[in-house]
Amino acid sequence: xxxxxxxxxxxxxxxxxxxxxxxxxxxxxxxxxxxxxxxxxxxxxxxxxxxxxxxxxxxxxxxxxxxxxxxxxxxxxxxxxxxxxxxxxxxxxxxxxxxxxxxxxxxxxxxxxxxxxxxxxxxxxx
Amino acid sequence: xxxxxxxxxxxxxxxxxxxxxxxxxxxxxxxxxxxxxxxxxxxxxxxxxxxxxxxxxxxxxxxxxxxxxxxxxxxxxxxxxxxxxxxxxxxxxxxxxxxxxxxxxx
Numbered sequence: 001x002x003x004x005x006x007x008x009x010x011x012x013x014x015x016x017x018x019x020x021x022x023x024x025x026x027x028x029x030x031x032x033x034x035x036x037x038x039x040x041x042x043x044x045x046x047x048x049x050x051x052x053x054x055x056x057x058x059x060x061x062x063x064x065x066x067x068x069x070x071x072x073x074x075x076x077x078x079x080x081x082x083x084x085x086x087x088x089x090x091x092x093x094x095x096x097x098x099x100x101x102x103x104x105x106x107x108x109x110x111x112x113x114x115x116x117x118x119x120x121x122x123x124x125x126x
Numbered sequence: 127x128x129x130x131x132x133x134x135x136x137x138x139x140x141x142x143x144x145x146x147x148x149x150x151x152x153x154x155x156x157x158x159x160x161x162x163x164x165x166x167x168x169x170x171x172x173x174x175x176x177x178x179x180x181x182x183x184x185x186x187x188x189x190x191x192x193x194x195x196x197x198x199x200x201x202x203x204x205x206x207x208x209x210x211x212x213x214x215x216x217x218x219x220x221x222x223x224x225x226x227x228x229x230x231x232x
Contacts (some may be wrong), residue, residue, distance in 0.1 A: 112159035116168035
């Protein structure tokens with residue numbers, strides 16, 4: 001059973017860099033050909049996809065955040081990480097890490113988010 | 127690709143049949159997933175490929191649609207189904223979620 005766990009500071013000052021790590025257990029991050037995602041949810045709001053990374057290091061980011069986001073992977077620790085620079089109060093949210101599963105039929109493959117971490121609240125405040 | 131959901135919220139009773147709609151701004155074939163989220167919890171995958179039930183999800187949940195219009199149906203609402211439901215397009219590498227539909231108790 002794959003499990004994901006976010007970790008990192010719960011409070012970040014404005015203009016600083018938010019840094020979170022997702023530790024994966026129950027499976028190797030570098031096997032299976034999966035993508036690994038970060039998603040956030042502002043208080044009382046919907047889900048916002050931040051970006052994802054392949055174990056090889058290929059990344060894709062939400063264009064609205066691309067200039068401030070870096071996602072990296074450390075296969076030796078079975079972890080992937082999120083850095084969001086120049087944060088403001090608008091970046092206060094619950095941050096989730098998740099696995100993009102791979103489900104293939106004879107004609108197509110689908111990559112829904114099938115395993116999620118519990119989420120961690122990050123507050124941006126001085 | 128933008129996703130809209132309707133209604134944004136609904137009130138229903140245990141045993142009711144509930145239908146939630148998700149519409150994509152352009153055709154996405156069957157590249158759509160549905161999630162359930164309860165307060166304080168991470169979302170849970172219910173359906174992918176528009177209509178394929180994720181393992182372990184009760185059969186009262188079903189999905190349909192293709193192209194731009196999709197539906198999530200709960201055939202007989204149970205107390206544990208009161209939650210917010212999100213659709214997600216899987217068509218492009220730029221993932222996006224719908225705004226959500228909150229299902230609460232009438």
